[in-house]
Each structure stands twice: as structure tokens, then as C-alpha cells.
Amino acid sequence: MRAAFVRTLMALAAQDPRIMLLAGDLGYMALEPFRDQFPGRFINVGVAEQNMVGVATGLADAGFIPFVYSIAPFAALRPYEFIRNGPIQHQLPVRIVGMGGGFEYGTNGLSHYGLEDLGVMRIQPGITVIAPADHQQAETALRASWHLPGPIYYRLGKDDKTVVPGLDGRFSLDTLECVGEGPHLLMITTGSIASEAAAAAQALAAQGVPGTLLVAATLRPAPCEELAGWLARFAAVMTVEAHYREGGLGSLVAEVIAERGLRCRLVRCGVGAVLDGLSGSQSYLHQKYGLAREALVARALQTVRAQPA
Amino acid sequence: MTGQQIRRIVLEQAMRAHVGHIGSALSVADLLAVLYGRVLRAEHPADPERDRFVLSKGHAALALYAALQLRGWLSAEELNRYGGDHTLLGVHPEWQLPGVDFATGSLGQGVALAAGAALAARLQHSPRRAFALVSDGECNEGSLWETVMFAAHQKLANLIVLVDLNGQQAFGYTDEVLSLTPMAPRWQAFGWDVHEVDGHHEQALAETIATLDTRTGPPHVLLARTVFGKGVSYMESQIKWHYWPMSESEYAQALAEIGALS
Numbered sequence: 024m025r026a027a028f029v030r031t032l033m034a035l036a037a038q039d040p041r042i043m044l045l046a047g048d049l050g051y052m053a054l055e056p057f058r059d060q061f062p063g064r065f066i067n068v069g070v071a072e073q074n075m076v077g078v079a080t081g082l083a084d085a086g087f088i089p090f091v092y093s094i095a096p097f098a099a100l101r102p103y104e105f106i107r108n109g110p111i112q113h114q115l116p117v118r119i120v121g122m123g124g125g126f127e128y129g130t131n132g133l134s135h136y137g138l139e140d141l142g143v144m145r146i147q148p149g150i151t152v153i154a155p156a157d158h159q160q161a162e163t164a165l166r167a168s169w170h171l172p173g174p175i176y177y178r179l180g181k182d183d184k185t186v187v188p189g190l191d192g193r194f195s196l197d198t199l200e201c202v203g204e205g206p207h208l209l210m211i212t213t214g215s216i217a218s219e220a221a222a223a224a225q226a227l228a229a230q231g232v233p234g235t236l237l238v239a240a241t242l243r244p245a246p247c248e249e250l251a252g253w254l255a256r257f258a259a260v261m262t263v264e265a266h267y268r269e270g271g272l273g274s275l276v277a278e279v280i281a282e283r284g285l286r287c288r289l290v291r292c293g294v295g296a297v298l299d300g301l302s303g304s305q306s307y308l309h310q311k312y313g314l315a316r317e318a319l320v321a322r323a324l325q326t327v328r329a330q331p332a
Numbered sequence: 333m334t335g336q337q338i339r340r341i342v343l344e345q346a347m348r349a350h351v352g353h354i355g356s357a358l359s360v361a362d363l364l365a366v367l368y369g370r371v372l373r374a375e376h377p378a379d380p381e382r383d384r385f386v387l388s389k390g391h392a393a394l395a396l397y398a399a400l401q402l403r404g405w406l407s408a409e410e411l412n413r414y415g416g417d418h419t420l421l422g423v424h425p426e427w428q429l430p431g432v433d434f435a436t437g438s439l440g441q442g443v444a445l446a447a448g449a450a451l452a453a454r455l456q457h458s459p460r461r462a463f464a465l466v467s468d469g470e471c472n473e474g475s476l477w478e479t480v481m482f483a484a485h486q487k488l489a490n491l492i493v494l495v496d497l498n499g500q501q502a503f504g505y506t507d508e509v510l511s512l513t514p515m516a517p518r519w520q521a522f523g524w525d526v527h528e529v530d531g532h533h534e535q536a537l538a539e540t541i542a543t544l545d546t547r548t549g550p551p552h553v554l555l556a557r558t559v560f561g562k563g564v565s566y567m568e569s570q571i572k573w574h575y576w577p578m579s580e581s582e583y584a585q586a587l588a589e590i591g592a593l594s
Contacts, residue, residue: 063455066486068482069478069481069482069485071478071479071481071482073440073441073444073475073478074444074447074475074478074479074481074482076444077441077443077444077445077447077448077475077479078444078445078447078448078451078479078482079448080434080444080445080448081384081434081444081445081446081447081448081449081450081451081452081462082448082449082451082452082455083448084433084434084445084448084449084452085448085449085452085453085456086452086456087452087455104438104441105441105475108435108436108437108438108441109441109445112427112435113427113434113435
């Protein structure tokens with residue numbers, strides 16, 4: 024998604040001189056094409072994310088559309104109060120790009136993981152929160168949202184090869200994208216872990232337990248009506264996210280189920296505590312925290328079998 | 333517009349609303365009188381080519397409201413809603429109030445907003461300037477120094493920061509809480525054009541600002557030596573008056589001391 028983001032942003036920037044790109048000294052081997060083509064509209068502000076968001080707020084107030092770029096926790100958490108009191112409070116079009124998310128920076132350790140970015144962003148009123156599932160959807164999502172009036176948080180993955188089968192880059196604000204239908208279970212996913220969820224869904228279908236898989240790329244404003252419609256049709260739903268179990272997609276689904284009084288059992292696949300200091304590759308960490316496709320299949324089968332006949 | 337006019341409004345409104353932060357507002361009264369009376373270029377509050385101003389020490393908002401009223405951008409009727417219910421005139425400023433460019437209240441953020449405004453002006457080939465008024469206690473915030481580095485590196489000549497150097501913060505004197513002494517060499521070391529000024533001498537302040545090169549060179553900082561609670565003897569340099577509201581007798585004495593009763 025990183026290359027797709029830069030490529031798409033360059034195409035948009037060629038058409039609209041308001042677009043700027045600010046980086047917090049990250050983006051080596053990724054942002055250079057933008058820097059080289061639009062030297063006056065790219066600033067490496069240094070390792071200073073709070074200032075980056077504050078400056079972007081001042082730029083946006085004067086008519087620019089600044090994108091600020093860093094690794095997810097440094098983009099979302101370090102300057103969080105600046106985001107809240109700046110572009111959110113003033114309703115200005117600052118775009119916060121959190122690269123990675125989940126365990127994409129696996130061997131770098133907890134400091135580099137994005138495990139609560141979606142949660143802390145989606146509780147803020149007045150911000151749009153978008154987590155595309157693959158690079159095709161990232162491009163569509165950016166083209167569909169870059170011009171919105173208020174702030175946006177984008178959680179983007181690094182992977183520019185993997186695609187979610189059946190998604191075909193579809194994206195529109197406020198909607199869920201269905202990438203496979205089956206009667207046994209509803210699965211909902213967000214962000215780049217969607218490819219694992221899709222692989223799990225395919226394996227379930229191969230075992231004669233086909234389920235329905237939805238991609239929720241916009242978590243705020245949440246597609247609550249559509250979500251409730253899907254949830255009403257299933258006895259159980261399983262959410263899959265590379266995020267803490269609290270605060271993100273699973274919590275959103277729980278809110279919809281509870282507030283609408285739906286009879287749908289919720290199983291949240293997400294990350295528990297990451298406090299043991301053990302790191303490794305992204306796939307190792309997905310396995311460790313129950314997010315690899317095999318674990319998702321097992322959890323889905325367990326959920327389906329637990330339902331009353 | 334004079335600092336004493338601002339002080340009078342600050343005292344009247346603080347008394348009426350029974351709200352504190354009086355000492356901080358009195359400290360910056362002369363700085364705001366100079367800015368709003370002589371320095372800030374703006375046809376009207378929504379003029380897109382106006383100079384921008386950020387009251388980064390948002391807790392002095394009452395002095396800002398007084399300046400806005402004296403400039404004719406805020407009616408007396410609106411001002412009388414300060415500190416009430418369903419009002420845009422809270423203890424900290426909101427951007428929805430005409431004349432307020434940015435909402436503030438959390439310290440250490442306003443200079444970054446002003447730096448963005450200054451950078452935008454340069455990119456848009458506009459002569460707009462951006463001003464930010466910070467407190468000395470606010471300079472405890474690391475985020476402020478991120479912007480101090482950034483603005484110098486970007487040579488934001490149209491950025492002017494005023495530091496209200498009253499030597500006090502909410503819970504003590506700055507030299508006892510987290511010393512910033514000496515202040516001038518810190519800013520100089522970061523590459524700023526530093527001016528040490530008397531923050532209560534309106535003419536000297538205006539003249540200093542008029543000499544600044546806001547087209548090329550480094551950003552500017554005015555280290556304005558001020559007295560917390562300036563003009564009211566029992567408030568001057570007293571920590572208590574960061575938060576404390578006045579009694580009736582204290583109010584009468586304050587008005588008398590600033591010459592509002594003569």
C-alpha cells in the first residue's frame with residue numbers, strides 16, 4: 024500500500040497544488056518520488072511529530088491539504104493531543120498517514136506496532152478513519168477521500184503485492200465490501216490482515232463451512248446501518264483485526280449488536296497483551312496472537328459448532 | 333487601545349464572572365494592546381490576508397477578549413457572556429469566536445500552529461505574518477522546542493513569538509519549578525533573532541516589532557519581561573492569583589489601583 028499511496032498521492036498532487044507531504048523523518052525508499060517531483064511541497068520536518076501535526080494544522084487553515092506521514096504509533100499516538108486540538112477541533116483537512124499498523128514492523132518490537140491506532144482515532148468525533156485492506160483498495164480509498172473537508176486518519180500497510188480476492192479495489196465511504204458469501208458465519212475484517220481473513224474464509228468454504236466475509240475499511244463514520252443489517256442475518260460474527268481486541272473493529276461491532284439488541288454472538292480475534300518482549304516476523308506474531316489463517320479457521324469452526332442447532 | 337483599558341475590562345469581567353486567571357491576563361495586557369492596537373494587520377476578523385495571532389497561553393483569553401472588544405470586533409453584550417453558559421467566551425479561546433484564529437488551552441501547541449500559518453504565507457507569496465504569545469511556564473513543554481527548531485531551520489522570518497516572561501507558573505516561580513534561566517541564550521542557540529524587551533512599555537514594544545525583518549532571515553522572539561498581575565499591587569508576583577477570583581473589596585482596590593475610578 025505504501026507504493027500505491029505515494030503513486031496515487033503524486034497523481035492527485037499533480038492536479039491539486041494544495042496537497043503537501045510532511046514526513047517525520049520516515050519514508051526512506053518510499054517518499055523520494057514525491058519529494059523529487061514536488062520539492063517545494065515536501066518537508067521532512069525531522070523527528071518531531073507534534074510539531075509536524077501543529078504545522079500541518081496551520082497550513083490547512085490557510086488552504087493547504089497536508090498529509091503527515093510516519094509509522095502508525097508515531098503518527099497517531101505521539102501527537103494525539105495535537106491531532107485532537109488541531110485538525111479535529113478546528114475541522115481542518117489534515118491527513119494523518121500511519122504506516123504499518125498491527126505487527127507490520129514485527130522485529131522492531133512493541134514501540135513500532137500499531138495496536139490501538141484505530142481505537143483511539145475512531146473515538147474522536149469529526150475525523151474519518153480509513154484502513155484499506157490491500158493496495159488496490161488503498162488507491163481507491165485515497166482517491167475517494169483526499170478532498171473531504173475534515174481530518175482523516177489512514178492506516179496503510181506496507182504490502183504492495185497481496186490482494187484480497189474478490190475485493191477488486193472496491194471502496195466507498197460508509198459502506199462495507201462483501202468479498203464472499205456463505206450461510207454459516209459472518210466474518211468482518213479491516214486493514215491488511217484482511218488477506219489472512221480471506222484465506223481463512225476460503226479454507227472454511229473448502230471444508231464445507233462457507234461464511235460471509237466483509238471488509239470494513241471505514242471505521243468512522245461507521246457503516247452502522249449496513250452492519251446491523253448483516254448482523255441480523257447471522258447467529259454468530261467473528262471480527263478479525265491486527266489491533267488490540269479493545270477499541271477497534273470488534274468493539275465497533277459489539278456496540279452495534281448491543282445498541283440494536285441483536286441476537287448475534289460476537290467473537291473478537293485481536294491482540295491481547297503484548298508485554299513479554301518477544302518479537303519476530305509479522306507472520307510469527309500473527310501466529311502467536313491467533314491471527315494466522317489456521318487459528319482463524321479453528322476459531323471459526325469452534326464458533327459455528329457452538330451455535331445451537 | 334492601551335494596556336490599562338484591557339486591564340479594566342479584565343477586572344470587570346473577572347469580577348462579574350467570578351473567574352480566575354486574572355494575574356496572567358494582567359501580565360499580557362500591554363502586549364495585547366500593542367498587537368491589537370498597532371501591529372496586527374487585518375481589515376476585519378475574516379480577512380484572509382490578515383496577520384495571524386495565536387494566544388498559545390490560552391488561559392489569558394480574557395485579555396484577548398478585551399483587546400477584541402477594544403478593536404471593535406466583539407460587542408460589549410457578547411463580552412458580558414464571558415464565563416457563562418452557552419457562550420463562545422470561555423476561559424480559553426475558541427476559534428469559532430470571530431477574531432480568534434486558533435483555539436488554545438493546552439500549552440506548548442500554539443507556536444506550531446503559528447509556524448504553519450507563517451509557512452503557508454510564504455508558500456502563498458503573501459506578506460502575512462504570524463504571531464504567537466506564549467508564557468514562560470509554557471516553555472517547559474518539549475513540543476514548543478520542536479517548533480523552535482523547525483522555524484529556525486525553515487527560516488520563518490514572518491514568525492514572531494512573544495514570551496510573557498513573568499517568572500511565574502501555576503504552582504510556583506519558574507526558577508523554582510523548572511528553571512529556564514537564562515532564556516535568551518536558549519533561543520539564540522536555536523538560531524532565533526532574540527530581543528529582550530520591557531513587556532509593559534507599549535511604545536518600545538511597537539518600535540521593536542516595527543524593526544523586525546519579516547521577509548528574510550530567522551524567526552523572531554521578543555522576550556518580554558513582565559510582572560504577573562501587573563497594576564494590582566496585591567496580585568503582583570503572587571502565585572495565588574493564577575487561579576484565585578477577587579472579593580468585592582479586592583475588586584474595588586484593584587480598580588482604584590489601575591486608575592479606573594479616577
